[in-house]
Every structure is written in structure tokens, then in C-alpha cells.
Amino acid sequence: MSADTLTADSRPASVPAGTGSLKRFARRRSTIAFLMTLPLLLVIVCLVAYPASYGIYLSTLNRTMERSIGFGNFEILFDTDTFWNVVWQSCIFAITAVIAKALIGFWLAHMLHHIPTKGQRKWRGMLLVPWVIPPALSTLGWWWMYDPSYSSINYLISLVGAPPVPWLGEPLWARAAIIIVNVWVGAPFFMIMYLAALKSVPEQLYEAAAIDGASSFQRLRYVTVPMMANIISITVLFSLIVTFANYDIVRVLTNGGPRDLTHVFASYAFQVGILSGNIPRGAAVSLFMLPILAICAFFVLRGVTRRNKEQM
Amino acid sequence: MSAVSASNDVAKGSGIYSKAGSLSRERRWALWMAYASLTVAAIIFLAPPVYMFITSLKGSAEIANMRGNPWLVREPTLENYGALLSNSMFLRFFVNSVVITGLVVLVTMVISILAAFALARMRFFGSQFLATGVFLTYLVPDTLLFIPLYQIVGGLGLLNSIWGLVLVYPTLTVPFCTWIMIGYFASIPKELDEAALIDGATWPQMLLKIFIPVAMPGIIAATIFAFTVSWAAFVYPTAFVTTPDQMPLTIGVVSQLVRADTFAWGQIMAGALLAALPPVVIYAFLMDYYIAGLTAGATKG
Secondary structure (H helix, E strand, O other): OHHHHHHHHHOOOOOOOOOHHHHHHHHHHHHHHHHHHHHHHHHHHHHHHHHHHHHHHHOOEOOOOOOEOOOHHHHHHHHOHHHHHHHHHHHHHHHHHHHHHHHHHHHHHHHHHHOOHHHHHHHHHHHOHHHHOOHHHHHHHHHHHHOOOOOHHHHHHHHOOOOOOOOOOOHHHHHHHHHHHHHHHHHHHHHHHHHHHHHOOOHHHHHHHHHOOOOHHHHHHHHHHHHHHHHHHHHHHHHHHHHHOOOHHHHHHOOOOOOOOOOOHHHHHHHHHHHOOOHHHHHHHHHOHHHHHHHHHHHHHHHHHHHHHHHO | OHHHHHHHHHHHHHOHHHHHHHHHHHHHHHHHHHHHHHHHHHHHHHHHHHHHHHHHOOOHHHHHOOOOOOOOOOOOOOHHHHHHHOOHHHHHHHHHHHHHHHHHHHHHHHHHHHHHHHHHHOOOOOHHHHHHHHHHHHOOOHHHHHHHHHHHHHHOOOOOOHHHHHHHOHHHHHHHHHHHHHHHHHOOOHHHHHHHHHOOOOHHHHHHHHHHHHOHHHHHHHHHHHHHHHHHOOHHHHHHOOOHHHOOHHHHHHHHHOOOOOOOHHHHHHHHHHHHHHHHHHHHHOHHHHHHHHHHHHHOO
16 A cells, blocks of 8 residues: 555645546556556566666776776777777678668668569568578678688589689678678568558559659659658667677678677677676776667667657 | 660650660660669678688688688588587576576566557557657667666665576567557457457457457567567666576677687688578568568558
């Protein structure tokens, strides 16, 4: 019953003072609502908010976690070349992969939208398979396809007479290999989101544009893209967050090698924090993801709220 | 394009009918283009799993033989699958994954259905704020928090234990499931609960007798999401579990099967395919719910 009075007190006094039973009803409703959201609050507070602030605190400690060294961990990171490699690698990886995923997804969604409705289900089912397989496991398959001596991709390349590609041995190719796998996993997600958005564009708009003599490119530019702008930006930003924070593909494919040149933030934080046992510095590395994630999250949230308002 | 402009020239002379002909020709060309790109995409998208399957059917001698086309299998054998299914460690991974995923899905659905009902229907102090907070936590990636969580889980003595994973997996599943359940519950017409209130239903009755049955498609979509995410989770088990007997499938296959000096590629591929089977089977049978859940985050809610 203490929870009962507590929530009743915390309610603003905007509830009109009515009959006693009504008051009791309102009080009971807020109590029930509080109890129902309590598990969710516990998850958010204990497993997200508390670890986040604890992570910030951790990043200011020294290696043995006995005393605070302020921004020492960050200063040490700024002085290492590996860290700057990680920054560049993460940014290049995330931006290239997201652009490729968005373009391929957009193209495929369009193609899928063009064919008769009867066949769409079948194609959609096939094309979503990369997204359904857990990425860590499908990356194992890619790893085997990139294998230096048994590469099945190199076999196909050799059929057209090109020299074999050192997929995971050369830094440049290893980066490309990681991006290829990420695009392979993520493009179907874009396709599905764009297809859902394409289907919600009213057919009359295209008819009106066709009557006005718009070419197919003009229909795309002036009807489809503006109608889908919001969903495109939400998907791109969301994917930017997920890609930027990606771990599984790098871990399985290269584990950061060759010569630590393919590490992204997550895999480097793992390497420093868990494997080498320097937990505070690992926490500092992963905190570097925070600013870019926060910016993306802000715009995703704005896009989603705007979209909700449109639909109301 | 030249065909289109040429027929436009003709159309000036001979009226509207030839223009209609060009339109249909343009459409046929677009259709051909669509099928061509979809076929290319399907081949590329399906090649890795198909190649994994091909490799899993090969014996080690055939894999080691570098001559000939690696995309063909000459002497198919099921020995890799047989070896895995009689490997007690692999079965242990499977059991761990099933236990973890089952518990996490159950906990997630209870938490998110209760919370979503309260957030969608009972306006209370801070409910809008909390709904936004739920979406924001969904955007927090697991790689941002795994180091502090490593310390926290270690402090509780749950490292190297499946219970530690059961504890932290809800951070991956609860926010999104709550978010899409709010969307589904909010789309149920208000008249339904008004009618129930007039008939004297209590809030729990309303949830159990009206909201859960009506929002069943949403609940299935959210359950599928929770299942696939906790089955595929990789960062947390990699960080928190190092003893093989507590590993779920994803990290078990990646770390234990790969560990040997000479890679048993056939077995690794067979293991990866078997581990990927449950989500793929669920997807094959419940594709529409799966896609509804996937697109719900941005198009609903």
C-alpha cells in the first residue's frame, strides 16, 4: 500500500477533485500502471542507464582500477596510432557499408515493387535469407569462402582469368571483405523497409505524374523519393548506428588483423578491455562511439515522432 | 531510351495508339530488368549459405583436394552432421541456447506486454517520457555497454554462466518488443476498452481478455523478434562466457569448432548451418509475422 500513496502523491494535482470513488479509481489506475511498468523500469535503469554511467566512471580509472586518473585513458589513446586507425576504419566502414546497403536495398525494393504481386512473396522470401541467418554464423561461411588457399570466390574469379585476391591477407582487401559481408547481411533489411514504404505511396500520385508527362526518372525524383524521405532517413541513421557498433563480422573474419588494421571500435574495445584485461581503457574506447550514436539517435527519434504525427 | 524517343516521334504523326504501344514496351523492358536484377541478387544472397551446405556435405579428403570446382560435391556424405550430433559438446551448446532463448523470450514478453499496455492505455505521470526512453534504449548498441556489464555481471558472480546471459539479454529484446507492442495496443479502438469498463472489467481482465487476443499478430511478431535476437546474440556470450559447457551455439560454433589446428571445415559449416536452422525455420513458416515485426519499428508505433 505504500506504493499506492507514493504514486498518488507524485501525480500532478490536475485530477479534478470528484467523488471519493472516482479519486480512488484514479489512484488505483496509477498504482496499477506503475506496477506494470516497474519491470521495464528495472531493466532500463539497472541494465542500461546504470551500466552507461558506470562505464563513464570506469573509463576514468587506472588499469588496476584503484585510483582515478581523470582523462588519462583518453590521452593515452589519442597518442596511439592504432587508435586513430580504429577511428578511420570505423568511419569508413560504417559510411561505405551503409551507402552500399541503402542503394542496393532501394534498387531491389523498386525491382520487387515492379513485378506482379503474385510473385513478390517468393522473391522477398529468398532475398531476406541473409538477414535471417545469425550474422556470426553466416560470416563463418564467408570466412571459408575467403580462405587463402581454398577460396571459392577466387575460383570464380579465376574462371574469367583474373589473378587470385588475397582477401584477408592484405589490409585493403580485408577491409573490402568486411564491408562486403556487412552489405550482404544488411541490404535485405533496407529492401524490406523500402518495399513497405513504397507500398504506402498512393497510386494516384503516379497516375497524376504520368498524366503530367513525367518520365520514370522524374516520377522517382519528384514522387517516390519525397514520399519516402522520412523512412529513408530513419533506416539510414538506424543502420549507421548498428553498423558503426558492429562486432561479430570483424571478430569472425579478421579479428582485427592484419596488423590491427581492420579493428573497429567494438572489436578494439573488446581486445583492449576483455582480452588484454585493461577494462578502464576498453570502456574509454567504446565510449568514443557515444557522440556519433547520440547524434544519429537524436535524428532517428525526430524522424519517428514526425512520422507518427503525420499518420495521426 | 532511343526506342522511346523514336516512338514519340512516330506518335506525333499517327496519334495515341502507337504511344500506348511504346508504353507497354517500356513496361516490358522494366519487367525484364526487374527479373534480371532480382535473379542476380538472389544468386549472390543465397550463394554463401548454399556453399556452406555444399561444404558440409564433403569429407575432409575432398575439401583438402584443391583441384576441380569447389562449388560441386562429388561424394556427398553426412559424416559431418553425424559427428556433430554425436558430439556431446555441440549438443550442450544447443541445450544452452534453447534454455537461454526460452527464458529470455518468456521474460521479455511478460515485461513488454505489461509495460506496453500501461504506456499505451493508462496515461500516467511521465508515460510519454518513458515511451521515448524505451525507444532510445533500443538505439543503444550492445557493444557500448558490454564492458561495464562485464564488471557488473562479474560482481554478481555470474560470469561463465548461462544465468548471466539470461540476465543481460533482455537489454537487447525488451526495448524493441515494448515499442512495437505500444504501437499494436495503441491501434486497438478505444471503444473496445470503454465497453469493457462499462461491463465492469478490471484492468487485468481488460488486458487478458481483450488486448492480448486482439493484438495477437503483434505478440507473435514481437516473440519472433525476441527469439531471433537472443538466438543470434554474439557480443555478450563472447565477452561473458569462456567455459565451453556454458556456451550458447553462436559463440560455441565460432570458438570451439574453429579452435583445432587443422580446421575441420566440413564440420564447422555443418555446425553453423545447424545452429542457424531454428531462426530460418521460424522465418520460413512465419514470414509475414517476421516482416511485420521488422517493419513495425519505423512504420508503426
